[in-house]
Amino acid sequence: MSLGDVEVRSKSRQIFYSIILIAFSVPVIMAFSMLVLSSFANQMVTNFDFSKVRFTLRNWQLLFQGRIAITGGLRENIFLYLISTAIVALGVAIVTTLVGTLSGYAISRIRFKGRKFVLLMMLMLHALPGSILIVGVYFLYRLWMPTSLNALRYFSFFYVIVARAALEVPLSVWLMKGFFDLLPWEIEWSALVDGASRLKTWAKIMMPLIKPGVVAILIFGFLAGWQDIIYVRTFLIDKTLATFIESNLEAEMAYMPLLAAAATLYLLPTIFFYISSQKLLFKVYAGGIRR
């Protein structure tokens, strides 16, 4: 075997690694493609026997008409669910990003008492699954919950966003601290000497420089909010796509292809963001900070 440059992997090895990676991905890819196929079929696709399967757009039509899978006749407002899902997801994304970037900056750049302690507590909090914390979180909800039903509806949105974001905050703070640590002090000092306040420096100099990191936690926050079911189910008065699918699954007789369509719709942003954030995370080091 001839030796190439250090950074060039030999061809045979490359092929070997690719085969292993593909082998591990096959079950996952199969599952997803069966789901997507089912959403366009008259019955669930569970094997490679396609003789009884007819492909149709009916499931998607039914879905957007708001038919639910149990009775087929009852109508629910699927668009409203989409909107509430988006509100929760966007809310979690924005709260996580704001808290993450601001506290990440403070922990990275400002020396204050209890800084290490805060960091360690964050790590602890991150280690606990959200479902364990839910009892305590529920008590707080009961404590603050307004009595008027209309107000409660809005409050439940606010609460579920903040509560769900709190679970994402530790990781994003750690991530952002890491990003801010990478920025040279001189750039910040330079901005301070140029006449900027600490907050202006953060907004105009630091944030643009760690844009890839900010976008990454924005996406992580969005997906966390989009995917969440436990917090949404416990606190939110309205339904989201997740709780909609879940409530349909509870029935004994459900028209599964319709649910497959709902699940595919529900998957779209996740797939989209994972693919795009993958590229972004690779870019963090290549084009993040140039000097």
Added chain:
Amino acid sequence: MASIVLENITKKFGKVTALDGVNLQIDDGEFIVLLGPSGSGKTTLMYLIAGIYRPTSGRILFDGRDVTNLPPKERNVGLVFQNWALYPHMKVFDNIAFPLTLKKTDRNTIQQRVHEVASMLKIEALLERYPWQLSGGQQQRVAIARALVKQPQILLFDEPLSNLDALLRIGVRTELKRLQKDLKITSVYVTHDQAEALAIADRIAVINNGKLIQVGTPEEIYYKPRHTFVAGFVGNPPANLLNVEFDGTKLTIQTKTFQAPVELLQKISGRRRIVLGFRPEKGILLDRITENAVGIEVQIYEVESMGREQIVTVSIEQTMVKVLRPSEEKFQVGQRLFLCVDIKDLMLFDFDTNEALDVQ
């Protein structure tokens, strides 16, 4: 344009004392260089002037006004960092305009002022580029332009030339000095390069271990060092420093005894040990001892040619001494000669305090 007074400045980082009771006065329009080895506290002192650090104790005055507790943005200083610290996500124009946009200056004034400094520094053609598209020298001009655009009362330079290649450094050095003279802005310049300091400064402040060792014009620093540290740090090669014992009539280096003119003996009478120093170019190598000079027998150890001149290293037993001689003189390794230094070129230091002896 302002004078700077540093009163009894002490700065501690935790248990480490970075600066210890520094007193320094900088006149309006003066170009002062803070010179010292790395870790001496010179950059810390400059950051204190900029307001990036706050002193642990002591006061800083600009034009008599106490600015000790003012944040950097209220001090109106321009700072050029060692790595230039340009904002990578902004074009050159926006980099230079940044201090002005923060002051909410109107668009036309910004345009005009940026173009003014850009033409002064000959970077007008680069305004639409990003910092990473520029060479080191160009980036540095941008950094200087950014410091100048806000018309600061004080300019601070943190080793601005150390990231440039040697040839460019000398050119930029000249321009910087000229620029400072034209604008008459009080400037503080930090460097560890003694040649740069000698070339550029009105006055040099030598700092070591957080203490101000000596402040003076380049000539004073070079020819009349007040401390062995200054003598041993400034000059290339730096001054020779020899530990000499004295028994009242003759001088001894290690075991080598030598005579000295009475004039010198009177100056050091009553002392048992002193440090004798002299600049390499002041040493003469002859086959006899000249008048009014200290002479000692030495052996040529090595000769290094530097083109115009040569560094001759000679040994007095185990002690090595460097002498700078014109290249026309020829020396052989192993040759025995007398090293003579005129007594007016000798520097005398106390053995214990390392400070210069006050005898004329």
